[in-house]
């Protein structure tokens with residue numbers, strides 16, 4: 001992702017389609033349940049297209065998506081925007097290169113979020129795409145500004161955070177990449193949880209982690 005934000009979807013129509021497709025994929029992949037979670041993308045003019053609050057993903061259509069500005073005000077849309085719009089806005093404001101934000105409720109990652117345990121960097125692809133260990137935030141109640149403030153506080157050099165007692169947040173150049181990070185932290189959480197049941201776990205050597213952090217930074221600045 002470049003620092004001027006040109007990784008964001010190129011057109012309003014394209015951004016809407018990518019957000020809707022990722023929302024349906026998030027449910028299909030079991031990364032959330034019911035109407036939980038939310039997805040957004042940054043538009044070329046700086047506004048944000050975001051999923052509506054409490055609409056079934058199976059029934060959601062392009063017309064249900066809402067455009068908001070960076071103050072959280074609705075620009076267009078008949079629905080109310082996601083109740084976590086402040087989390088999304090906090091990520092876009094803190095990380096100008098980010099083109100999409102996904103909040104999900106995946107089971108294994110949320111187990112770590114409830115235990116207030118970071119997901120350690122044990123797997124190569126996890127470090128390459130997440131930037132290293134993914135940290136748990138301080139607790140803040142769903143829908144409050146604190147959720148976003150606490151998330152960006154632990155996301156420097158990372159593409160995700162575990163929201164304490166709640167779920168996950170992931171960022172990427174576009175909704176597909178943010179969904180990939182969401183699925184990867186869930187898969188990694190499941191692997192680490194299972195490995196811990198087998199015995200002591202072994203994290204990646206620090207030197208390797210630093211090399212992967214370099215690849216992570218390169219990929220983030222140069223999304224493919």
Ligand code: 13P
Nearest residue numbers: 036037038053054082083
């Ligand atoms: P919305 O349906 O308002 O997006 O909220 C879902 C959610 O996951 C709240 O944390």
